[in-house]
Amino acid sequence: MSQPGYAKILPKLRIALANLAKTDDIRSLALVESFEEALRDAGEFKVLKEEKLEAKSFSEIERALNRIVVKYTLKLAKIAPEPADKVAKAYLCTYILGDLLSIFRRTALGAPLSIETLVTPDIPGTPLYGLEEESLEAPKQLLARIKTPEARKFASDALEAFQKTGDPGIYDLYQPLIRPVLIQSALQGLDIQSKQAVEQVACPRLIYTLVSGLLYSSRTKTPVEVLSAAYNGINVCKFNWTTIRQVYENNSGDPEQLFSELKRKFPMFEGRNYIEALKNARSTSLRESRKRSLAQFTGYPFHAGLIAASIELLEHEVRDIRAVLSGKLYNVYPEKIYTVISREL
DSSP, X not given: OOHHHHHHHHHHHHXXXXXXXXXXXXXXXXXXXXXXXXXXXXXXXXXXXXXXXXXXXXXXXXXXXXHHHHXXXXXXXXXXXXXXXXXXXXXXXXXXXXXXXXXXXXXXXXXOOOGGGSSSTTSTTSTTTTOOGGGGGOHHHHHHHOOSHHHHXXXXXXXXXXXXXXXXXXXXXXXXXXXXXXXXXXHTTSOHHHHHHXXXXXHHHHHHHHHHHHHXXXXXXXXXXXXXXXXXXXXXXXXXXXXXXXXXXXXXXXXHHHHHHHHHHOTTXXXXXXXXXXXXXXXXXXXXXXXXXXXXXXXXXXXXXXXHHHHHHHHHHHHHHHHHHHHHHTTOOHHHHHTTSSSOO
């Protein structure tokens, strides 16, 4: 791995880190009286300088926040040294494929969909940029836009799974698996130091995503054959579907029993029942991810963990801002808001 390549981008990543809001800024944002005040004050954060948050629908505010992450990650993918650029592309594809599967699902349902409701089509440099309304009902043409082989295969597999089952809900099964699958692929080309660093940063949230998906599937009684089509081949962050499949199959009809088995493998999931465990694990995964991401910037690190950490921290930033704004919109007490953000307040 090229140290000069990392030395070149490290100052830029440190600047991006310095531009993130301080913990006190987030705390102060949660303490303002109204949603309008919170929206105004959030607009002063450096990270929001390119996207103006306006008091329209909350979904538009969410898209604006997500666009910040996409634009940053797109730039990072262009300047990151090889093969660390694949890590950035894996994060980027989370948003691109998220849009693509949303299109597939709406088309399958026969429901109208406006391009304006998506995140990436208006961002130059993304595969869906310049997408026209009439293209939304041509899945194969949309697939052809995706040039990253791993991303295209994932979307193709999801489309094929729908065609076999005829169930639009299949896309809900595939959607959260985008990042675990693509991060797993990106890890394969990294040196040991970089691989371990990326895993340190990414694994808390990946494990939460994968295990919570199993518990949700158990609650909805998803057959193991259907689940396996999506989870097959996943082996990342000590989550190996080959061994976990049998655990799910033995307990698939009882989420509480499945939870009791899974928590032995994944200590993050602790609670009196699986609902409480999911809530606890979500909070734990966010805070652990943020803590580990910040730790990557200690000293002079020259590895791909920097790339993952920089993106994760920006995602935490916009997630925390979104959580506070949502809380103010629905008149949630600050103490309650504090429980769902990545910072320790």
